[in-house]
Each structure stands twice: as structure tokens, then as C-alpha cells.
């Protein structure tokens with residue numbers, strides 16, 4: 001459920017007509033709905049019930065300051081994977097003491113920055129990283145709070161590029177090796193053990209893999225307790241899928257309830273790291289049809305957005321719904337490939353879409369709020385697009401469209 005709906009033949013974002021926003025802010029344009037973000041966030045927050053918990057929104061899904069600020073105002077925590085993301089959280093008014101730091105390759109500089117800012121904990125992904133964190137904390141005479149990201153070897157049943165919980169993936173430490181590493185951590189003078197973390201992949205459409213992973217994590221928690229290592233939190237990661245097409249992922253409520261039920265009765269805090277489930281359907285990408293073209297009976301709609309603006313279709317062959325901003329009442333559907341102006345055959349936003357369109361029409365690519373703008377680039381020297389947030393009848397520009405001059409900001413001619 002989101003707030004992008006037709007009123008008559010006109011697509012609205014909350015109470016704002018998308019065509020009016022496109023006129024005001026130009027295209028291509030990302031539009032986000034504040035009400036949708038808040039509703040999705042609350043779904044996670046409320047489903048844990050009485051259990052102590054923290055929703056740590058995965059910043060990588062959409063890191064615009066205004067988006068982070070909406071969640072910071074709700075009291076959200078944040079899951080970050082770089083110094084840049086932590087700096088964004090702080091700039092957006094987020095509380096660093098509610099931040100978990102994930103990722104396989106944290107640099108000493110990033111660790112030092114996070115220690116200075118007082119984050120909640122590091123999700124450690126290797127023995128070498130643990131030693132680096134201990135050393136950096138030692139140099140600062142600080143104690144670093146850590147949690148180990150374990151790899152439970154569970155098949156998430158998702159696209160291979162976004163599956164992370166299998167033995168062959170680079171993420172986490174094998175769950176069998178974990179007790180040894182926890183024991184080792186107890187011998188390090190600048191480390192405090194806080195919890196355990198597990199993230200098995202993204203765009204999961206069933207609860208069962210999450211529960212299978214959690215079962216294995218709970219066995220580990222009990223094994224550690226027998227060894228007098230007591231954890232104060234379990235971080236179940238993110239990964240809950242959304243409906244792009246005809247997927248039927250569990251509602252965040254059902255997902256969070258199923259997890260909370262397994263943990264109930266334990267004196268432990270639950271952490272979630274949802275990204276996509278909060279943001280994907282809170283955003284659309286609006287693009288204008290530049291030309292219609294037919295090559296050997298294949299129809300193309302060449303639009304002003306491209307793979308540099310929204311990479312998911314090209315990278316994962318991801319399907320996202322493409323709908324008209326104004327439905328035409330005359331004419332008939334034709335099957336189009338919706339392609340961008342970039343010089344790559346893989347530059348498409350959708351293939352074989354039945355649409356009744358003309359040159360100059362606006363299209364909306366749905367479910368673009370997560371991993372849309374954050375994965376965009378300047379490929380083909382295309383300035384990155386503007387972002388707008390709507391709130392009822394109000395709209396605010398939350399990121400200006402890049403200018404041509406900004407494309408070479410920081411570049412230098414040879415002397």
C-alpha cells in the first residue's frame with residue numbers, strides 16, 4: 001500500500017498531481033511520499049510489540065538527507081556501511097548511538113570516525129576486521145562495541161547478486177566458526193561484545209528463510225551463553241521483499257511478528273535493518289517520452305531517464321512497473337521497450353510493456369524509492385536528477401538537479 005494513485009486519469013503522489021510536479025521540477029525526477037515512508041517505518045516498529053527493539057533503517061536503500069531526517073524524527077536507528085553514510089545520518093539529525101555499522105571492508109579511518117561519533121556497534125565480518133577495530137580503539141583508549149555477522153548458510157531464494165547468507169558469499173563469518181571468534185574477542189582489551197547479526201539477502205518474499213536463519217542464530221546464542229558469553233541483542237538484518245510485480249511478500253507486520261515470537265521470553269533486544277521494505281514503494285521515477293521509434297517491427301519509447309538514473313533493470317533484469325502519468329482516453333496499447341539515451345544495449349527501464357503513449361507523455365517507474373537514486377551515476381556525463389518529497393499537498397525539492405558544471409567539479413587540467 002502506498003500513496004501513488006490515480007484520481008480519474010491523473011496519477012497523484014499523495015495530494016500532488018505528478019504532472020504538475022514534473023512541470024515544476026522538470027524530468028527525470030524522483031518523487032517520494034513522506035506518508036508512505038512513515039507508514040512503512042511504523043509497521044516495523046509496532047510489530048515487535050512489547051519486545052525491546054530498534055529499527056535501524058538501511059541507509060544504502062535511499063540516503064537523501066530529507067529521507068533520513070523523516071526517519072530520525074520518528075526515533076529511527078540506522079544501518080550504515082561507510083563513513084559517508086554515517087556522516088549523512090548525523091547531518092540529517094540522526095542519533096549515532098542508534099547506528100550499527102555493517103560491511104566487509106571497514107577502513108581504519110572509518111572505524112576511528114565511528115568510534116569518535118559513538119555508534120551503537122560494529123557488525124564485524126572477519127577476524128582481521130576484529131583485530132583492526134581492537135587496534136584502532138586501543139589507540140584512542142576506547143572500547144569498541146561489536147556484534148559478529150554470522151553466515152548461517154541459508155538459501156534466501158532471491159537473485160544470486162543479492163543473496164548474502166550462503167557459504168560461498170563474501171559476507172559474515174561461518175556460524176560454526178563463530179564461538180571461537182567470540183572467545184577470541186573476550187581476550188581483546190578494547191572490545192566489548194554486544195550481540196549477533198545476520199543478513200541473508202535482499203528481496204526475500206517468504207518468511208521461512210528468515211526463521212531458518214534465526215533458528216541457527218538462536219542455537220549460537222545459547223551455545224555462547226553456556227560459555228558465559230551473554231549477548232544483549234540479536235540483529236536479524238534486512239531483506240524483506242516488496243511487491244514489484246506479482247510477488248506476495250509477507251507484510252512487515254507478519255514478518256516482524258514471526259521473528260518476535262521466536263525471540264519472546266529472552267532478555268534480548270531485537271534489531272531490524274530494513275531498507276527496501278520501507279523505501280521501494282515510497283518512490284517513483286518520472287520520465288518523459290522523447291521519441292517513439294520502430295525498428296523492424298519492434299517499438300521503442302526513448303525516454304529521458306536511463307540506466308545511470310535507475311540501474312536495477314539493467315543490472316538485475318529487475319522488473320518495475322511503468323505507468324502513464326496521464327492515462328489517454330483515445331488510442332490503443334502497443335508493446336514498447338522503454339529505453340534511455342545511453343549508448344548501451346542494456347540501457348532499458350522495461351521491456352515489452354503495453355502502453356498507449358505519444359511523444360511528450362510522462363511515464364512513472366514505480367517502486368523506485370529504494371536502490372534508485374543511491375545507485376545512480378554520471379555515466380555518459382549525465383547530471384544526476386532532482387529528488388522531491390511530497391507531504392499531502394506540499395512538495396519540497398530535497399535534492400537539486402546536478403548542473404553540467406558540477407560534472408567536472410574537482411577535476412583538473414594538466415599544468
Ligand SMILES: Cc1ncc(COP(=O)(O)O)c(C=O)c1O
Nearest residue numbers: 058102202238239273274275276
Ligand atoms: C547488512 C545489510 N543490512 C540491511 C540491508 C538492507 O536490505 P533490504 O534493503 O533488502 O532490506 C542490506 C542490503 O541488502 C545489508 O547488506
Ligand SMILES: N[C@@H](CCCC[NH3+])C(=O)O
Nearest residue numbers: 060162202203312370371
Ligand atoms: N541494490 C540491490 C539490493 C542490494 C542490497 C544491498 N545489501 C537492489 O536494487 O535490489
